[in-house]
Amino acid sequence: MDYVIQAGDTLSIIAARFGTTVEDIIRANPILQTQAFIFPGQIIHIPLPGKAPIPRAALYIVQPGETLNSIALKFNVQYGSLLQANPQIGDPNLIYPGQIIAIPLPLGTVTPAPDPVPFPPLDPFLK
Template structure:
């Protein structure tokens, strides 16, 4: 979609408003040569709904970073506070995770391969997906992996009467994202 930059906008604010990353906006807008310099009236392309696992580097901020930090924590690589900032501690956890996975290159950048290694669902889905609950899963972990809300999972799984009780092997439906 296209967006007209408004007075007071920054790429950070725009990325937050559209649930994407600054890097993904920059990758679809090669005319922006200085990410700190956008102006009211400028037309930019907002890549919404197409990049659930954006490329993240140290210094990036936003909801995608929070999701990534949560996935690192679930994988037992402590990123520090889940604050949506890819700072030095999250960077160190990212590198440690990449080093622990022989199929990953140690780049210090969260690319799609890294997201997938953390069990993130990166492909957009247009239909409901069946998911078999794994040992150790919770609705929070599943919602983070698939980037959907717990409430949306509960809405299409009325058989889950207690959101704190799901069992390994149980099949649940995951809504489209």
């Protein structure tokens, strides 16, 4: 199932809402492994509980003031790859807010996210 990120959403909130895990959402959306954060308007795939997640291209809703170049920079993808993933865009200088575009996934990104490294306690007497 696809989901449009809303303001205030976190992967934890989304996972709890749909009865899945953050890890499964990341596996179903490999672009999330290279992004520092999620964006309102971004479309992600929510894996159904009990089924293996299927990696796929990320979908994104163009926001006011964005260009293909700014979107390419936001998602750390090459401009040419972004154009190639969106053959429906006739004029690359003419995109509009609300338009849904595909964000290409780099090859080899379908790997599990590493386990987080725990931070040491602030107080050395706390364990």
